[in-house]
Amino acid sequence: MSQELLTDFLIGHKAAKPVSFHMPGHKGRADLYEKYGYGEFLRDIMASDITEIPGADNLHDPSGPIRQLMENYAGLYGVKHTELLVNGGSAGVVASILACVPKGGTLLMARNAHMSAYAAIRLGDIRPVFVMPGEDGKIHAEDVSAAIEWDAMMRDDPVASRKKRGAAAAPERTPISAVLVTSPDYYGVMSDISAIAAAAHRHGIPLIVDQAHGAHLVFFDQHLGTTRSAERQGADLVIDSTHKTLLSFTGTGILNICSDRVSQERVSGYLSMLQTTSPSYPALASLDVNERILRRASREIVETWLKDIRFFHENASRIDGLTVLRGEDIDPTKLSVSIELGDGNVVEGRALDLMLRSANIWPEMFDSNGVLLMTGAGSVRSDYEVALRALYEITCEKKVRNYAVPKTSAPAFSHALPEFAGVPEKSVRIPLYQAAGRAAGAAVTPYPPGIPLICPGEKFTNDLLIKINRMMGAGITLMGVDEEGGVLAGDD
Ligand SMILES: Cc1ncc(COP(=O)(O)O)c(C=O)c1O
Structure with missing residues (x-):
């Protein structure tokens, strides 16, 4: 073809x-850069596509203009430290989770998290404890508190845990090391981050906010007198994909460290492992232009x-x-x-x-x-x-x-949490209609928004299969479902 x-x-x-x-967010408008005096940067942009020559600094060991740019962002957003992202908010989400949760540890995460969060839990062999969004699409602080308390109780009482779950052997439960929520979500729904931060901090747990879609909120707060940005509401780590709504190039963003609850060295260390050693200088410079335009205007x-x-x-x-x-x-x-x-x-x-x-x-x-x-x-x-x-x-x-x-009520994640049956050792591709009751071998994820409907090891239910079928019928792209409507499921 x-x-x-x-x-x-x-x-x-x-x-x-x-x-x-x-x-x-820049909508392809070169004239915007020109309006604020950065037209020259865009002209002949290939000549700026360089590598770490002397004077250009190094993203992985910054001490010159890249270090300065990090400091400028930290000042602009009013945070302790800013890391620059050239592998998107995705790298920021993965680094934040791995920095907060030890290998084999536990993360309390909103179920409507982006696929990068699911990648992190696989990479870190992390046990997820899910909090479901409410009918309104928001994550509620009471649910976060209840989940933290329930999980701690189950950990202290493995017998009760075994009985409750009807499991043959109680799985080892590590304590919850961090909470992750997405706010705003893809549709712009904002959760009450202050209340969620208070709930997490009451238990001595840091809060990571995936604010990939809300890099602009700090400026709305500044000029409207509101407190909607996660940075102003007590989050510890905040991931902002500046490319989504502001003026930097695609794939760029920032990770804001807002408190001492998380080690800056761990965050930087994981980012260094996850990001390319050949960052695009035009992309990095677009972060610089974005910062300077926002600082001024x-x-x-x-x-x-x-x-x-x-x-x-x-x-x-x-x-x-x-x-x-x-x-x-x-x-x-x-x-x-x-x-x-x-x-x-x-x-x-x-x-x-x-x-x-x-x-x-x-x-x-x-x-x-x-x-x-x-x-x-x-x-x-x-x-x-x-x-x-x-x-x-x-x-x-x-x-x-x-x-x-x-018309359907269609928040991004609106079905019951599927039961976890264990990731199958061997998976086969089967038609969707045969999948009920079997464990998924791979995630099924509508893209966009990139929020998995079902994760590996979770059991397909009839409700979920109907939902997937409807989405296919509506022409929505579903990662994990092949062109014939086949999915990967445990070979049992
Ligand atoms: C909620 C959310 N978090 C994180 C990301 C990843 O951001 P990026 O595309 O900058 O890697 C996305 C991407 O769409 C997203 O929707």
Whole structure:
């Protein structure tokens, strides 16, 4: 099968002048860098693609401009120390977990964690204790406290533990060494990090917040007088993928160390093992430009961004049938858009995504109910205007009724936690309909958002299989399910 080459795709895509409502946050706008005096950096950028020559410093042993950049970020975010990420927030999540949890130790983690957290627990042979998100998509501090206390009680009383679980032999329980939550999640849902931090700290446990989607929140706090960023709410480690909503290049981010509860040396040591020894200098420099622009102009950026979002909501509310999720605990920069058709039906997300893309508007992702329009510091008023016009035209088209599907309640993780049966020694590929009751041999993960529905060793249930089947039907990409609908399951 002949395929378009990647470079050809990129050249064609660029030429079509797409309107981006996906990552990265700079939205491909070179003029933004120019506006703040960094146009020169972008010109002839290949000449900046260097290696660790004298004067360029070394990410793995920083003492010059890279060390300075870390210090600048720490000052900007008001934290103790900042590490730079060139392998995305993913490397930050893995390093944070491994730095806090010893090999074979225990991590209390929100079940809607990103796949990088699941990679970390495999790498560290870590026992996960899961906390489920509530109906509202948030992680609740009471559930975190209860899980910590329950786990400690079970550890002190292995007989009760064995009875309770009906297990033949009580597995060794190491104490919980850290708590990990994601906030905001992919849809912008923010949990009460202050309360979760207090719950973790009461037990002497550090809190890691995967704030990959909320690198901008510190600036919103600064200029709006709020306290929504994890850095301002008592988290110990915070992972910010600056590329997702701010202005640095794809794959870059920062890891903020906010307290003395976690050893900086351990975090740096794990990052050094996980990140490339050949970091891209243009990518590192984009972190520098991002820091400098925000230091100088974060107020202007935040105010314009919020004004444009208000403009979007005001106009969206005048379009019949169009709904855009909003709420006090939802990051305003994420616009989850659905078109309601009455009778509990919506335009299927896949169809809406296609219709928008045929108008050259590119959402971040779709689910069965609609699309996620991800805005960024690089979004401009005309992006919102073009999206509103396209959405208005779509709602006027009679044919949208052909794409009606019942609206579902679809938080990213909305089914019961599957029972853990042990990772199978040998797995075989079987059709989905034969998987009920068998242990998964590999995770099944819708991507995006990259949150596993089931992890290796957990048992497929009928409910879960129905959900997976529905997602396949809705055209959602599912890692771990092959083209024929096969999954890996224990060979029993
Ligand atoms: C919640 C969450 N955490 C972490 C990551 C990983 O971040 P990155 O893509 O910067 O590696 C993602 C990626 O989408 C994510 O959604």
